[in-house]
Amino acid sequence: MDAVIVKDVSKTYGPVQALRQVSLYIEKGEIFGLIGPDGAGKSTLFRILCTLLLLDSGCATVEGFDVVGQLNDIRRIVGYMPGRFSLYQDLSVEENIRFFATLYGTSLEARRASVEAIYSQIERFSNRRVGALSGGMKQKLALSCALIHDPSILFLDEPTTGVDPVSRKEFWEILQSLKAKGMTIVVSTPYLDEISQCDRIAFLQEGSVRSIGTPDKVLAEFSHIFRPSGLLHESKEGTPESLRPSEVAIEVQNLVKAFGSFHAVDGISFQVKRGEIFGFLGSNGAGKTTAMRILAGLSKPTAGTGQVAGFDLGTDYEKIKSHIGYMSQRFSLYDDLTVSENIRLFAGIYGMSRRQIREKTHEVLERLEFAAHKDDIVGSLPLGWKQKLAFVVSIFHHPDIVFLDEPTGGVDPATRRQFWQLIYDAADSGITVFVTTHYMDEAEYCDRISIMVDGKIEAIGTLSELTQKYNQPDLDHVFTLLARQARRSAE
Amino acid sequence: MTLSFLIQKEFLQIRRNSFMPKIILLFPIMIMCVMPWVMNMEVKNIVVEVVDNDRSTQSQQIVHRIEASRYFVFAGQSESYATALKHIETRGVDVVLVIPPRYGRDLAMGKKPQVLVAANSVNGTKGSIGASYLSQIVTAQVEPSMSALQAKVATLNLYNKHQDYKVYMIPALMGILVMMLCGFLPALNIVGEKERGTIEQINVTPVSKWAFILSKLIPYWIIALIVLSVCFVLSWAVYGITCQGSLWLVYLLAALLALFFSSLGLVISNYSDTMLQAMLVMWFFVVCLMLLSGLFTPTRSMPDWAYLTTYINPMHYFIDAIRTVFVRGGGFADISRQIAMLAGCGSVMAVWAIRSYSKHK
Numbered sequence: 001m002d003a004v005i006v007k008d009v010s011k012t013y014g015p016v017q018a019l020r021q022v023s024l025y026i027e028k029g030e031i032f033g034l035i036g037p038d039g040a041g042k043s044t045l046f047r048i049l050c051t052l053l054l055l056d057s058g059c060a061t062v063e064g065f066d067v068v069g070q071l072n073d074i075r076r077i078v079g080y081m082p083g084r085f086s087l088y089q090d091l092s093v094e095e096n097i098r099f100f101a102t103l104y105g106t107s108l109e110a111r112r113a114s115v116e117a118i119y120s121q122i123e124r125f126s127n128r129r130v131g132a133l134s135g136g137m138k139q140k141l142a143l144s145c146a147l148i149h150d151p152s153i154l155f156l157d158e159p160t161t162g163v164d165p166v167s168r169k170e171f172w173e174i175l176q177s178l179k180a181k182g183m184t185i186v187v188s189t190p191y192l193d194e195i196s197q198c199d200r201i202a203f204l205q206e207g208s209v210r211s212i213g214t215p216d217k218v219l220a221e222f223s224h225i226f227r228p229s230g231l232l233h234e235s236k237e238g239t240p241e242s243l244r245p246s247e248v249a250i251e252v253q254n255l256v257k258a259f260g261s262f263h264a265v266d267g268i269s270f271q272v273k274r275g276e277i278f279g280f281l282g283s284n285g286a287g288k289t290t291a292m293r294i295l296a297g298l299s300k301p302t303a304g305t306g307q308v309a310g311f312d313l314g315t316d317y318e319k320i321k322s323h324i325g326y327m328s329q330r331f332s333l334y335d336d337l338t339v340s341e342n343i344r345l346f347a348g349i350y351g352m353s354r355r356q357i358r359e360k361t362h363e364v365l366e367r368l369e370f371a372a373h374k375d376d377i378v379g380s381l382p383l384g385w386k387q388k389l390a391f392v393v394s395i396f397h398h399p400d401i402v403f404l405d406e407p408t409g410g411v412d413p414a415t416r417r418q419f420w421q422l423i424y425d426a427a428d429s430g431i432t433v434f435v436t437t438h439y440m441d442e443a444e445y446c447d448r449i450s451i452m453v454d455g456k457i458e459a460i461g462t463l464s465e466l467t468q469k470y471n472q473p474d475l476d477h478v479f480t481l482l483a484r485q486a487r488r489s490a491e
Numbered sequence: 492m493t494l495s496f497l498i499q500k501e502f503l504q505i506r507r508n509s510f511m512p513k514i515i516l517l518f519p520i521m522i523m524c525v526m527p528w529v530m531n532m533e534v535k536n537i538v539v540e541v542v543d544n545d546r547s548t549q550s551q552q553i554v555h556r557i558e559a560s561r562y563f564v565f566a567g568q569s570e571s572y573a574t575a576l577k578h579i580e581t582r583g584v585d586v587v588l589v590i591p592p593r594y595g596r597d598l599a600m601g602k603k604p605q606v607l608v609a610a611n612s613v614n615g616t617k618g619s620i621g622a623s624y625l626s627q628i629v630t631a632q633v634e635p636s637m638s639a640l641q642a643k644v645a646t647l648n649l650y651n652k653h654q655d656y657k658v659y660m661i662p663a664l665m666g667i668l669v670m671m672l673c674g675f676l677p678a679l680n681i682v683g684e685k686e687r688g689t690i691e692q693i694n695v696t697p698v699s700k701w702a703f704i705l706s707k708l709i710p711y712w713i714i715a716l717i718v719l720s721v722c723f724v725l726s727w728a729v730y731g732i733t734c735q736g737s738l739w740l741v742y743l744l745a746a747l748l749a750l751f752f753s754s755l756g757l758v759i760s761n762y763s764d765t766m767l768q769a770m771l772v773m774w775f776f777v778v779c780l781m782l783l784s785g786l787f788t789p790t791r792s793m794p795d796w797a798y799l800t801t802y803i804n805p806m807h808y809f810i811d812a813i814r815t816v817f818v819r820g821g822g823f824a825d826i827s828r829q830i831a832m833l834a835g836c837g838s839v840m841a842v843w844a845i846r847s848y849s850k851h852k
Binding site (some may be wrong): 296328 | 496500689691692693694695698852
């Protein structure tokens with residue numbers, strides 16, 4: 001018997017058609033992947049199957065129960081992890097899991113066995129506030145909460161977006177062990193390595209199912225989206241022994257940022273050369289964002305010195321700000337302004353005249369082939385476009401350095417490739433690029449890479465230097481090797 | 492220059508917002524056309540029930556006077572005091588008047604019969620005022636000379652001849668308006684940017700702290716100014732009430748109050764991370780400042796310790812001053828102390844607001 005049957009399901013939100021005649025079935029005990037770009041209708045389908053949303057037409061059943069008529073039966077057997085963190089940030093780990101247990105009329109003690117495998121990994125933080133956990137831990141806790149009532153089917157909506165590679169591997173090991181116990185798992189993910197671990201996947205685009213089958217078959221069929229051709233970029237020569245002062249874009253020595261006794265950044269030193277693409281890697285909670293915020297002049301270092309774009313970090317941080325661009329992890333344009341209004345605002349802040357802005361806006365949008373959408377409200381654009389725009393805005397005033405904090409979270413490989421083309425264009429025009437990412441394939445596009453573990457820089461160099469030094473086949477293995485040594489999360 | 496881009500952005504966002512323009516339009520109408528009727532401290536329609544144990548001409552006269560009065564609603568007569576008391580509980584009777592047996596006869600014999608007035612004082616004001624109106628009626632009936640005496644005492648209501656509450660309330664309502672528009676809205680706006688994360692993007696640019704703060708305040712100051720002017724027009728058109736003193740003084744007072752509440756809003760937004768938190772803290776201060784300001788009740792009748800707080804309550808100075816100007820037509824000299832104190836409170840708060848906002852932590 002099939003665990004889930006979806007037949008001709010359609011759903012519209014006002015003028016937007018989220019799902020068009022979607023039909024698929026999911027077998028008991030398989031890991032089924034829902035793949036597709038942002039706005040393809042994956043979350044809508046999840047919400048319909050979890051009985052949170054009414055469908056417009058068609059019918060769907062979960063474990064034989066109808067999603068409209070028998071919603072209470074479904075809710076008892078389904079575990080659901082929504083895309084955004086579903087936990088209460090102000091409650092502790094233990095309070096969260098006990099709360100979810102109470103919702104299902106059970107207790108942590110009674111259902112201990114069913115979550116033991118996962119919960120034991122996070123139990124040592126049981127008194128910590130969830131808001132203070134790293135992304136990977138939060139997702140493990142969210143999964144424990146979704147499993148507490150012993151569901152027979154799990155719906156996971158992008159559970160690993162924004163989570164570092166090591167935590168993602170651990171998360172998928174858990175999923176595989178759940179599968180071994182016979183649980184049906186429906187999961188959406190933007191990561192290729194995770195897609196390959198599914199038994200079957202459905203590729204959704206603009207609300208329609210484009211293809212269903214084994215990952216190999218679907219990925220091959222749509223290889224132009226999932227396996228775009230590599231990028232052509234002449235990598236800069238290896239790590240220089242020493243740089244002339246005029247060539248240094250960023251330089252820091254023994255930079256420390258402490259929150260109480262906790263050293264988020266623990267004495268890092270490095271140099272970034274002008275015009276270089278520098279990849280700043282690390283697990284969730286390793287201190288990447290904190291370090292980047294110091295470099296961008298948003299945060300005061302506790303100790304250490306450094307200069308960015310020729311200005312001192314400790315004293316001239318306001319001057320640094322006119323010479324850099326910054327694109328934060330959270331989407332940073334104004335959702336309620338149009339494309340051109342956003343560009344005008346930020347360009348105006350950097351002191352460009354209205355006439356200059358008008359001319360350059362036109363030119364840039366033409367180049368992006370986006371001129372037709374210049375009066376669209378940004379909130380209505382797909383995520384991939386928002387991110388490209390945010391990047392364009394952050395380099396609109398041609399800064400010396402641009403900081404990108406996980407700029408490509410949650411978008412498909414083809415869009416990420418287009419994004420990287422923009423990064424290369426920027427680098428070719430002389431802008432130094434400082435980027436953090438959880439995608440190892442993106443990290444391989446960088447000229448030089450550093451890997452941060454527990455607030456310290458453990459490794460730094462070009463891709464080939466790193467793989468040789470640690471004697472590993474690729475960057476993914478180097479990263480895993482180093483990140484697994486992390487002590488901080490075990491404290 | 493940068494400021495003009497930022498202000499343009501704020502106005503665009505206000506316009507795009509689905510409910511802000513409506514609120515801004517609805518606000519002056521609500522404040523001017525509805526509130527003056529509702530915020531009325533006069534006690535009218537007191538429900539009276541009479542227990543007439545005498546049934547003489549004299550007692551009937553009292554009943555007729557009650558029926559004729561526009562302050563009372565005569566609810567009829569009942570058999571006994573006990574039933575009348577029950578009616579207080581069940582039928583919403585406010586005051587019971589009990590006329591003793593042989594009232595008329597005793598009165599004629601020169602004895603002093605006692606009439607009982609029992610008032611439901613759950614609503615204290617209504618109870619006590621109702622009881623005192625009633626006793627006035629009874630006394631006037633017993634001793635016609637008393638009403639003659641009353642006629643000799645001349646009461647002259649200065650500045651507000653007909654003791655119209657609207658004249659008294661309208662200027663104070665303008666204070667509430669300034670408080671809402673210049674205090675709440677910018678504070679919630681800033682915390683909203685914090686929640687969405689866009690403030691981070693502004694902090695990483697070379698925008699100065701002044702430009703950012705002013706870009707948040709100026710749009711709301713302009714809106715408050717327009718709304719205030721609309722209110723003046725409405726109060727003239729709807730009630731024929733106009734400002735007796737100089738309008739410039741009223742605008743000056745409003746500007747000073749706006750400075751205080753905007754700064755209070757900024758201080759709160761700087762220390763809050765969520766809308767909910769900012770809203771509740773702001774609400775707490777606003778309610779305290781309003782109730783302790785003398786907007787509804789005379790400050791002098793507060794207990795001493797509460798009265799002391801009015802010395803640092805800008806709302807108190809504002810209401811005092813605006814009533815002086817608007818109702819009495821006072822000039823600058825009459826309110827110089829209030830203006831000085833308002834400016835003082837405003838500046839202290841403004842300095843705190845600027846100090847507590849930091850782009851670099």
